[in-house]
Amino acid sequence: MSMLPEVKPSAGLFGETVAQDGLPAGVPTTGIAGDQQAALYGQGCWEPGMAKNTYGTGTFLLMNSGKEHRIGAGGLLTTLAADALGGPAYALGGSIFIAGAAVRRPTTS
Numbered sequence: 001m002s003m004l005p006e007v008k009p010s011a012g013l014f015g016e017t018v019a020q021d022g023l024p025a026g027v028p029t030t031g032i033a034g035d036q037q038a039a040l041y042g043q044g045c046w047e048p049g050m051a052k053n054t055y056g057t058g059t060f061l062l063m064n065s066g067k068e069h070r071i072g073a074g075g076l077l078t079t080l081a082a083d084a085l086g087g088p089a090y091a092l093g094g095s096i097f098i099a100g101a102a103v104r105r106p107t108t109s
Contacts, residue, residue, distance in 0.1 A: 010082060036060045037081045040091060046084035059099035065090045 008014065010033050019025035033041070036054065040062045043052040048066030053059065064081060069090050072078050081091035 009086065009088075011086060033082075034079070036062050036093060037079065037091065040064060041082050046082075048089075055100060057100045058095060058097040060093065060095050062091045062093040065092055 011031055014029040014032055016029070017023050017025060017027040039054050039060075040052050044050070045052050045062070045064045048064055048068065051061060051063035053061045062079070062081070064083075065078075066083070066089055070078060070092055072092055076092045076094050079091050079093055081089045083089040
């Protein structure tokens with residue numbers, strides 16, 4: 001546990017830039033989110049039981065499980081997400097990392 005970073009809200013202060021290669025010092029980093037968790041929030045899945053599916057090179061399903069920390073089974077993972085007010089919530093997720101690439105049309109020469 002001592003090796004893990006402090007848990008902060010997605011809109012928390014995570015640090016500030018250090019002056020380097022034209023980047024000024026002191027620019028705060030105050031927002032951070034994983035892409036699938038951000039998509040769950042952005043698609044309005046704020047209540048337990050609401051889910052989203054994202055299709056691309058991979059396919060990702062996330063379901064909001066609210067304050068209930070469900071343990072994933074059968075390959076599902078438990079992750080942190082956000083409720084409607086940006087507070088902590090849990091989600092269950094499943095991934096197929098090559099789904100879109102698997103249906104890609106073959107190239108011809």
